[in-house]
Amino acid sequence: MHARGLIAGITLPLAVTATLTGCDPFGGDAASEAAPGTVRIGITEPRHLLPSNTNDTDGSQVLAALFTPLVGYDGDHRAQPLAAESIKSTDHKVWTITLKDGYTFHNGEPVTADSYLNAWNYAAYAPNNQANSYFFARITGYADTQPADPDGGGPEPAAEPKSQTLSGLKKVDDRTFRVTLAAPFTEFPAMLGDTAFYPLPQAAWQSPGVLSPGFEDTVVGQGPFKLKGAWRRGAAIDLERYEAYPAEKPKVPAVRFQPYDQLSAAYGDLIGGDLDVLRTVPAEKVASASKDLGDRYGHQVDSTLQFLAFPMYQQEFANPDVRAAISKALDRNAIFPDGQPARAFVPPVVAGYREDSCGLACQFDAAAAKSLYTEAGGPAKLQITYNEDGGHGSWVEATCAQLRTNLGVECAPTAVPRFVDLLDKVARRQPVGLFRMGWPMDYPSMESYLGPLYSTTGSSNYSGYSNSRFDALVNEATQATSEPDMIKKYQEAEDVLAQDMPVIPLRFGEIHYGWSAGVRGVQLDAFGRVDVLALESTA
Structure with a gap:
C-alpha cells in the first residue's frame, strides 16, 4: 500500500492528524535555549528518522535538512538534478545515475555509489520491514526481495525471500551506478526526490545489510545541516550548518525542530515569539491568521x-x-x-x-x-x-x-x-x-x-x-x-x-502557515516542507 498516500485528515498533514493529542509541547532538554541565529520550526514528533522508514510529513521535514536528494523540483514541480550530476536513459528502462563530486557525509565519509546501493537494497528487502519499500517495486528483482508464498495462498507461512538485494542495481564505479527497471518508466527520475532514495554511510551498517544499533538516533546525512547530539523522542531536534557542504549553504547557522502535541500550543508560541515557523496553522485559527500575523501568514494549494x-x-x-x-x-x-x-x-x-x-x-x-x-x-x-x-x-x-x-x-x-x-x-x-x-x-x-x-x-x-x-x-x-x-x-x-x-x-x-518577525524567506514546497536553504534570521 502507498502508506504515504492515504491520509486521515482534511485540514492537517498526514503526521499531524495522527498525533496531535497531548499537552506538553516538548520534553527533556527541548526547552533549552537555542544558539543565536537558530530558526525554530514547529513539528509533531517524527515517527522515524531512518530515510527508508520515514513516511510522515514531520520526519520527512527533518530529513530534508539532513540529506540532499538526487533530484529536487523546480517551480513547475519538475525534477532537476541535485546530488546527481546526471540521470540518463536511452530506453527509460535502464537508467545510469552519476553522482556529483564533493559530497561527504557529516562524519567525513565520501558519498559513493555504494552509499545508495546499500541503502536501497536494505529498504527493498522485506524482512527489514521498511515503510518505503514499495518505492523500489519498479526495479528488476524486487519480487525476489519479498516473501514467497509456497502454496499459492494456503495456510503455510511465507517463505524467505529469494534474494537480499535488487538484481536491477549495479555499480559502475564509485560515482556511477545503473538501475534496471522491470518495465520502462519515463518519470523514474521524478521518484528520486523522495526520502526512500536517500543514501546512507558505511557507519550505518553493523555488517552488510544489517543496520547498526542506534544509528537512527544519531542519523548521519550528506545534506546542508547535521544533527547536533542525538535524537531523543519528545525533545527538540537541533541541527547545525554543515560547513563542508559542497552546494548552496544555509543562510542560518542552525535549525531547531520543536515537537508539539497540540497545534494550538504551537500557534500560541508563534504569536508570542517563541517559535519562528509553523507549517500548519490550526483549522480554528485560519480565519483569524491574517489578522494575527499580518504579512507573516501564507497559504497555498x-x-x-x-x-x-x-x-x-x-x-x-x-x-x-x-x-x-x-x-x-x-x-x-x-x-x-x-x-x-x-x-x-x-x-x-x-x-x-x-x-x-x-x-x-x-x-x-x-x-x-x-x-x-x-x-x-x-x-x-x-x-x-x-x-x-x-x-x-x-x-x-x-x-x-x-x-x-x-x-x-x-x-x-x-x-x-x-x-x-x-x-x-x-x-x-x-x-x-x-x-x-x-x-x-x-x-x-x-x-x-x-x-x-x-x-x-x-x-x-x-x-x-x-x-x-x-x-x-x-x-x-x-x-x-x-x-x-x-x-x-x-x-x-x-x-x-x-x-x-x-x-x-x-x-x-x-497549506496554511505562519512565521515570526525573527525570520524571513519562509517557503513551503508542495509536500508542505519548509525550504531550510531559503531561511534567513532577522535577529
Whole structure:
C-alpha cells in the first residue's frame, strides 16, 4: 500500500492528524535555549528518522535538512538534478545515475555509489520491514526481495525471500551506478526526490545489510545541516550548518525542530515569539491568521486530493449515471466555502492538470442531477462513511444535507473511530456507502494519483474500480518517450475516469502557515516542507 498516500485528515498533514493529542509541547532538554541565529520550526514528533522508514510529513521535514536528494523540483514541480550530476536513459528502462563530486557525509565519509546501493537494497528487502519499500517495486528483482508464498495462498507461512538485494542495481564505479527497471518508466527520475532514495554511510551498517544499533538516533546525512547530539523522542531536534557542504549553504547557522502535541500550543508560541515557523496553522485559527500575523501568514494549494469513493462491490452504485448524478448534486463551493473545490482527478501541482477535467459530472446542477438520478434508478437511501478522528463531521453532514435536498433521498453520515477502521470495512466488502478518502502525491506526477488509486491492480484502489482502457492508457503514459505524449495519455486516462466516475473529487488540500518577525524567506514546497536553504534570521 502507498502508506504515504492515504491520509486521515482534511485540514492537517498526514503526521499531524495522527498525533496531535497531548499537552506538553516538548520534553527533556527541548526547552533549552537555542544558539543565536537558530530558526525554530514547529513539528509533531517524527515517527522515524531512518530515510527508508520515514513516511510522515514531520520526519520527512527533518530529513530534508539532513540529506540532499538526487533530484529536487523546480517551480513547475519538475525534477532537476541535485546530488546527481546526471540521470540518463536511452530506453527509460535502464537508467545510469552519476553522482556529483564533493559530497561527504557529516562524519567525513565520501558519498559513493555504494552509499545508495546499500541503502536501497536494505529498504527493498522485506524482512527489514521498511515503510518505503514499495518505492523500489519498479526495479528488476524486487519480487525476489519479498516473501514467497509456497502454496499459492494456503495456510503455510511465507517463505524467505529469494534474494537480499535488487538484481536491477549495479555499480559502475564509485560515482556511477545503473538501475534496471522491470518495465520502462519515463518519470523514474521524478521518484528520486523522495526520502526512500536517500543514501546512507558505511557507519550505518553493523555488517552488510544489517543496520547498526542506534544509528537512527544519531542519523548521519550528506545534506546542508547535521544533527547536533542525538535524537531523543519528545525533545527538540537541533541541527547545525554543515560547513563542508559542497552546494548552496544555509543562510542560518542552525535549525531547531520543536515537537508539539497540540497545534494550538504551537500557534500560541508563534504569536508570542517563541517559535519562528509553523507549517500548519490550526483549522480554528485560519480565519483569524491574517489578522494575527499580518504579512507573516501564507497559504497555498498542496498536493492533497480529497474525494468520496464508491464501493464498486455495492450493486446500487454499479451504474455510472448514478455516480455522476450524486457528484452533480453537490455544490462544492457551498460545502467548502473557504477551500479549493476540486473538479479534476489530480491537483494543480502536477504537470497535465486541467481545471475542469471532471466535466459535466462535477458541475453543480441540482435539477439535472435529480433527473439523471431518477432515470438511472438511484437508491432512496445513501450513506457516507468517514473517520471521526480527522475532523470531517461538519462537511460530511453538509454534503448529506445537499443530497437530501437536491436528490430527494435519505442520507446518513456514518462515523467510524479511525481511518484504519474505515479501510478495514472496505477490505471486508462491508456496506459503507460512499466513503471519504484523501491522497497526497508521492512524487509530482499524474501517475502518482492515477496509478495507485484507479488502476485495476493499484496499491490503494479501495473502490475496486477496473477499466481495461484506463489501465492501458496509464501504462502507455508511463512508457511514453516525451513529456507531451506522456501527459496526453494521462489526460486521456483521466477522461475515462470522468466518464465512469468511480470517485467524486471534492477539494484540494491547502497549506496554511505562519512565521515570526525573527525570520524571513519562509517557503513551503508542495509536500508542505519548509525550504531550510531559503531561511534567513532577522535577529
